Amino acid sequence: MVVIGAGFGGLACTRRLAGAPVDVVLVDRHNYHLFTPLLYQVASALLNPSEVAIPVRSILGQSGARFRMADVTGIDPERRLVLTRDGPIAYDWLVIAVGSQTAYFGKDGVRRSSFGVKVLPDALALRNRILGQLEAASRMGDPVARRRALTFVVVGGGPTGVEYAGALVELFRLVVGRDFPDLAPEELEVTLVEMGDRLLAEFPVALSEYARRRLERLGVNVRTGTAVEEYGDGGRVRLRGGAAIETDTLIWAAGVRPTRLAETVPFARARSGRLEIDEFLRVRGEKRVFAIGDVAQVEQDGRPLPQMAPPAMQAGRQVADNILRALRGEAMVPFRYRDKGIMAVIGRNAGVARIGGLDLKGFVGWAGWLFVHLYYLIGFRNRLAVLARWAWYYLLYDRPIRIIARARVPDGATPIPPDDG
């Protein structure tokens, strides 16, 4: 059996299958599993890439599951083949867990020129960019160019946007005082733009308002009820209604859509572009093809499930169990998501969480967030490393990974796999 995608869903499914005497191959275009909830901390110079990107082969270890790094280009259900750039892989059972990519809603200027926090190459580019802008601005005389260089616009008031905006002002507060004598703290501006009328729309209103107050106290300029129309090459964010913000750096965290692969497979799609599935998470019309996580349109009690790690992981494990049941001749069990809650942090000492019927905020919400994320991070070494970094950051007010670093690829070298989305 084949699982496509080493995200939360695909990995949970593979690990569960690996416990049984079956042959399972996990396919991903990257050689690592990405712990996306902490990715914004890479993009804000707190964590190393290796602390949130864990090699799939290390995770699978001697479990019996195999890994194949390959770029999946299509699925041929007639011949039961997963098509990749390096040839086909045959399957008897297939789990599609290819996740989502950033949605630009037809805004081409945004797509071409914005930065993101969705995949590791994005986060590294964003870290390089933020630090590069501080360096560039510190040697600029022209006040207009300087202001544009020091204005950062984050679009999207969900957890990613909120967490990143908070991390960004903390980074600036730290480095501007300590490292950049040529910059004044009041020159830096972080604006968080959200189309809806409040931040963290999935949370209760009181928690949304708390998050907004915290961000504003940190110095973030929060603009709700404001939609971005387009981003021009000159560095102008046009807002609905005619207003504009001049910035060199637009960070886009405004939405996701299923990855390209979902558009090319010959299966039924919902209006969202996500694959339609039955109560066992089987792709419509297929007996042995499942879809889980962000790529699947799972409705429960009349609402789509949130696109987060817990539903994907639960679905992954359940699909594995159902496949094993079917192999034993037993009936499959319908999927039902047990709500694990939602949470977000807003800078140091402040967080919001809704777990069960319980609303948490402030220090308790923050500490809960830390604990949960550390708990779900894979690998003892990574937990230790991240804990050490958090302690360092907390006690010394430091975000240490402040290097502008990229890999160089020799012109003439044979291509290595793509690192986009």
Place this chain on the structure above:
Amino acid sequence: MVVIGAGFGGLACTRRLAGAPVDVVLVDRHNYHLFTPLLYQVASALLNPSEVAIPVRSILGQSGARFRMADVTGIDPERRLVLTRDGPIAYDWLVIAVGSQTAYFGKDGVRRSSFGVKVLPDALALRNRILGQLEAASRMGDPVARRRALTFVVVGGGPTGVEYAGALVELFRLVVGRDFPDLAPEELEVTLVEMGDRLLAEFPVALSEYARRRLERLGVNVRTGTAVEEYGDGGRVRLRGGAAIETDTLIWAAGVRPTRLAETVPFARARSGRLEIDEFLRVRGEKRVFAIGDVAQVEQDGRPLPQMAPPAMQAGRQVADNILRALRGEAMVPFRYRDKGIMAVIGRNAGVARIGGLDLKGFVGWAGWLFVHLYYLIGFRNRLAVLARWAWYYLLYDRPIRIIARARVPDGATPIPPDDG
């Protein structure tokens, strides 16, 4: 006064100057100081980039020295200006410490298609490449392509080539057994090519021979007295005499030459391309312009000084002292390098060192190497982090940073500074 280059020499000079009540600006194209002796450990998946690349601004801190990230394009000694892409910087005293870059000796195919271990973008690209080749080979059927993918040729028998070849076989021994069931250990081949008749030519013959025996015992195919003529796009390393090695991955550590800037400045150059200097390390004919480190041709007792950190650091401090002496109206003191010795490691538990008249090898050489490198690494946090990684590697036989990761740059974004050598 202006110091160009935040390597070992420029940084030592700047820190010494910063202690005096003078205005000093350090200029570098990167925002970090690179601890190059450990760079090969980044390229072999043991260390994180942030552990060997330390932000210059963090190092300078509140010392009083300023930093400017800029790409220096020339020097105008008439008008006393350092020219950069972002405008000129005026100097009264100038220290040129721009180091060296990889020398390809006119071999264009090597320049275009080889990998290096000289700068951070090189090391990251090389790590990505090595891991990418293992992934690619594990899904290859064609035995010829597979063999070429799993053959790695390191050129250059100096400390960098020796240390990297040793690290590479250790990485392979580790991951092939544990992570790649589809690869057999005997399929991987690491060849170290050296033009001269022995490795580590700067060391006594007995230590060279020890290093060779150790490498061969680790499984490295050592070929001394073998010169590389050219590297073709088809993946063929042509050797002098007609032999050839087929490989997708050529790692070039065969020599350095002064950086481009040395060619453009209107100062006298030695046959090596390095700047000619007087006994105070002043560029010939200039009273207030100094050159230190790899870019300066410093002879002592009839031999050029080795291109390593210790001579550069000593020169940097002495130039700073001489400038301060001149400002006080005192006479300058001629430069004389106090030999700190040379050392190299060859995998786990084995090293060679020549310190004073003392030759060390084996475990003692290895332990000495660890201690010295940890001691000279800048910053408590980095020492702690590197020590923790070394302990992890030593006790668990693990090289944990096995991720293939690059930064993505949006098409339409305004350019950020170049990351080449």
